[in-house]
Amino acid sequence: MSKGEVIISVDKVVKRWGSFTALNEVSVSFKEGEVVCIIGPSGSGKSTLLRTINRLEEHDGGRIVVDGIELDGDTRHIDAVRAEVGMVFQSFNLFTHMTVLDNITLAPRRVRKWPREQAEKVARELLERVGLLAHAHKYPSQLSGGQQQRVAIARALAMQPKVMLFDEPTSALDPEMVNEVLLVMRDLAKSGMTMLVVTHEMGFAREVADRVIFFDGGRIVEEGDPAQFFTRPAHPRAQAFLSQIKHAG
Amino acid sequence: MTSRLKDRDALVLVGSVLSLGVVLWLMSAPLAHLPAPIGPAAQQFSEGARVTIQLTLVSAVFGLLLGVLGALGKLSAVAPVRWLADLFVWVIRGTPLLLQILFFYLALPAVLPGVQLSEFWTAVVALSLNVGAYNAEVIRAGINAVPSGQVEAARSLGLSRFNTFRDITFPQAVRISLPPLANNLVALLKDSSLAYAIGVVELSMVSSRVQAESFQPVPVFLTVAAIYLVLTTTFTQFAGALERKLAVGKR
Numbered sequence A: 001m002s003k004g005e006v007i008i009s010v011d012k013v014v015k016r017w018g019s020f021t022a023l024n025e026v027s028v029s030f031k032e033g034e035v036v037c038i039i040g041p042s043g044s045g046k047s048t049l050l051r052t053i054n055r056l057e058e059h060d061g062g063r064i065v066v067d068g069i070e071l072d073g074d075t076r077h078i079d080a081v082r083a084e085v086g087m088v089f090q091s092f093n094l095f096t097h098m099t100v101l102d103n104i105t106l107a108p109r110r111v112r113k114w115p116r117e118q119a120e121k122v123a124r125e126l127l128e129r130v131g132l133l134a135h136a137h138k139y140p141s142q143l144s145g146g147q148q149q150r151v152a153i154a155r156a157l158a159m160q161p162k163v164m165l166f167d168e169p170t171s172a173l174d175p176e177m178v179n180e181v182l183l184v185m186r187d188l189a190k191s192g193m194t195m196l197v198v199t200h201e202m203g204f205a206r207e208v209a210d211r212v213i214f215f216d217g218g219r220i221v222e223e224g225d226p227a228q229f230f231t232r233p234a235h236p237r238a239q240a241f242l243s244q245i246k247h248a249g
Numbered sequence B: 001m002t003s004r005l006k007d008r009d010a011l012v013l014v015g016s017v018l019s020l021g022v023v024l025w026l027m028s029a030p031l032a033h034l035p036a037p038i039g040p041a042a043q044q045f046s047e048g049a050r051v052t053i054q055l056t057l058v059s060a061v062f063g064l065l066l067g068v069l070g071a072l073g074k075l076s077a078v079a080p081v082r083w084l085a086d087l088f089v090w091v092i093r094g095t096p097l098l099l100q101i102l103f104f105y106l107a108l109p110a111v112l113p114g115v116q117l118s119e120f121w122t123a124v125v126a127l128s129l130n131v132g133a134y135n136a137e138v139i140r141a142g143i144n145a146v147p148s149g150q151v152e153a154a155r156s157l158g159l160s161r162f163n164t165f166r167d168i169t170f171p172q173a174v175r176i177s178l179p180p181l182a183n184n185l186v187a188l189l190k191d192s193s194l195a196y197a198i199g200v201v202e203l204s205m206v207s208s209r210v211q212a213e214s215f216q217p218v219p220v221f222l223t224v225a226a227i228y229l230v231l232t233t234t235f236t237q238f239a240g241a242l243e244r245k246l247a248v249g250k251r
Ligand SMILES: Nc1ncnc2c1ncn2[C@@H]1O[C@H](COP(=O)(O)OP(=O)(O)OP(=O)(O)O)[C@@H](O)[C@H]1O
Pocket: A017, A022, A040, A041, A042, A043, A044, A045, A046, A047, A048, A049
């Protein structure tokens, strides 16, 4: 599968909390248009990797370069990267005091300085795309979990990011709502978006991902083609993990 | 149904502002019809109520500003700023208000000889600092109660710290803080009576004067209590309506 240039490069990145090392010299790169699923046991550092990529956490060592911009101490670099990288959280994190439309238009208006009409036009297009145009004037509390997560995806897309990060986007959802969110993500992947997805949805990973990364203890212990990874994982930790979730699921 | 509810809230908001105005400007007329010792002193009662309301509202505005500053100070990343804010809240909440009022009245001119404040403004300074310290605690708690996930989401969208505070944290913190802030306002109204200690002729001072002249404590204190109740009830109603009006996004 031929994909574009490297858009995110993570080089020997270390993240510590006190004496605990959450990321232990992680090196990995992601190409434009690539969809990568990140899996691994709880506490292995999956969220931490995503969070360091848009600087919700500061890494303690190594280098992270996103679209040619290095995440160093320079706040202009951080703001520039954040504007290019959209993030979708497990718990949606919609702004509860704003309507769906305002949730989506806020960042384009404040950060991109778009006039309200332009921001609302784009927001409506995105709402149409995630199937929620009729709910534009509702508040988040009036929506189901699946609907909220679709709004959260639209909100991130409104900034026209080059990369989308998803941290277990369906884990907080009731089972019957998982599919509506995965459907939106599938469409997004088809449209060529670069996506890093932490997920335990094996079906999605098999079908959509170009590559699977398996985390354990703050390191990437296996990386490869989804079909191969899910049928014949090489690393014993990956074998143990996969058999565990297969039994649980 | 919701819009009718909103209409009623708007009515309460306007109504409570109006009734404050009535108390401020027109109260002496009905009081004047009452028998002695109230009737003859109607002008004094309404003057006193006016001073009480002015003390309260002016101190409330400064107290709100101080409260926001104090809360931001307490949450500051800069340690000395945090210490200063903590010290302010600790001293004010740990000492009697009466002592604070006397301090600003008696000690401030000695410390800052150039500063000449009237009794009214001395009381405003003390009351503002006092309610400001309590507001700081309330607003800090309100800010902390805004889910951190929303702040992260805003930051991940590229919003600056300032915009995140202005658009996400502050509006929600205000909503969360509103009921306890209203409590502080009602407490401030009652606490303003302590200004009598430095000779501010507010409502309580008036009651004590009229009582001293008439030797009829029961009607005098009942009247003053009634005026205070009207004022505190007005404030509570106003705060309640404001809270409901701002409570969007909740089911
Ligand atoms: N703010 C923090 N302070 C201290 N330790 C933290 C913090 N955030 C994460 N950690 C620790 O870092 C480790 C990695 O956390 P991370 O959230 O990246 O795991 P994860 O792979 O996403 O797990 P999960 O599947 O449970 O979400 C965990 O052991 C966690 O306890």
